Amino acid sequence: MNPLRTLLAATDLSALARHAVMRAALIAAESGGQLSLQHVVSVGALDALRHLLDAGTAGMQQQLLEEVRGEVQALAAEVAAHHGVAAAVRVDVGAVLAEIASHADAIDADLLVLGARGAGFMRELLIGSTTERALRKISRPLLVVKQMAHESYRRMLVPVDFSARSLDALRVAQRVAPAAEIVLLHAFEVPFEGKLRFAGVDEQALSALRVNARREAGAQMNELVEQAALDPARVRRIVLHGEASTQILEQEQAQDCDLIVIGKRGQGVFEEMLLGSVTRHVLARSAADVLVADRRAG
Template sequence: MKTLTSILAATDFSEHARTAIERAALLAREQESALRLLHVISSSSLDDLRNMMRGSAAVEHSVLEEARVSLHDTATILTRTTGVTAAEEVATGQVIATIRTAAEEADLLVLGARGTNPLRDLLLGTTAERLLRTCRRPVLVVKRAPKGTYGRVIVPVDFSSYSAPALAVAGLVAPHAHISVLHAFRVPFEARLHIAGATDDTIRRYCDEQRQEAARHIDRLMTQCLPHVPRQTCLVERGDPSPVILAQAQAQSADLIVLGKQGQSRAEELLLGSVTRHVLAGSTCDVLVVSP
């Protein structure tokens, strides 16, 4: 994927979804991409409605028509404010599965951080979190109202197979941003090293070696994945990845964090990956999660 040719924005008409659609439109305008708006009506909710209304087709038709009108109004406002004309689709089915299937035809899926049902989000996880576990496309979770194109981006890397795809997509989504490539490292068994006889100089020398080695890795990654991004910074920090990432995002006033998706096994996918989950929960800026 060398350009973003198609963007899918899913909406439930919540405030978070409206913000996500605005961001999707700005990206579509910047990238000259096709934008598609999707609203999914739960088939199980429709079944409940049919049972409650004893099979009345008129009520079901009314629900569908109301959704189409709302989506069309959303698209009309979007065109007026951004100049972007979006395709519109109202679908019925299992919400997560329907969005995931639709996303297979897009280069990027854009979602709001929260939906219209806070209790369901609390019990089951947000729609964004549930989609991130299995979606194979890059997923952008929008957390704040956009004020323009992305200007400061942080891309955490751990030098696994997830790092290069994350960097490449960051350069694609935010080609004019200042991109900081961040690596966090830990000193193994640090609490026990002094007991084992390690001196402060030994630990300091280990940290210096880790920083130098990480900097060399980052330099190679930036040369490989960000050849056309002029503003780049290499950051190597000591500490646990999640708090280091969140602290750097705050310190740099980042408006986007781009993460490589963790979890190669089915079980790990369902858990989403602790770093991804913690950053998604703790960040105040948008988060883009990229599969390898």
């Protein structure tokens, strides 16, 4: 397992984005990776400012950019003081997502770190415009930070479906939080269970199907632990009957997890358009940070 080499923390200088920067710095300090801090000034906002400015105040735009750079540099100084990490500073003007993606590609970032945004009803609908668009467009592991980074991640919840994505997600997770205890969760539902019940299949027969599904999942989970070369002493294995997103959020609390690791992609074109219904629901509802794994770990 290769350690993280480069991390990109994109910040809009908000409080939640600051949490993300400090988490990125903590991970960089632990992994020895290089950290880059990026702030993108929206070209649309600058155009609107130009429209409002008088001809004699054209220098205000440059002053604004210098003040923004000063804020990012101050944040980098704080990172160095708290975590001993010398972060590179970059301020760009342009389309926010395009500039973040371009810089991530330029430094070949192993991890992109963003703050979660929004609350309540709007948070359910839209995690935060930049965060959600990044999740849709950028094919890199992405850490969505919701909490202050007081310490290294202690325990991570990793929902698995035993596909190749599950193994990939575990490998990414181990690079981001190598010391964390791992809780593997598989939530299952018997295929066509509702239709079988409607068709008159009795509860005893359905229970037998659930027992078989649980037994098979347990064997697959053991194989996954072996494939991922996990230390069995650091792994909890949980197999539960029920809808995936509900079980994930319940186990996040029950197992006291501070990180959830989940795949980005759902099944089929419609799920892809929706970002993946389970992933979207967990991002909106969880209290823990969420690592969205979207490519094979190096």
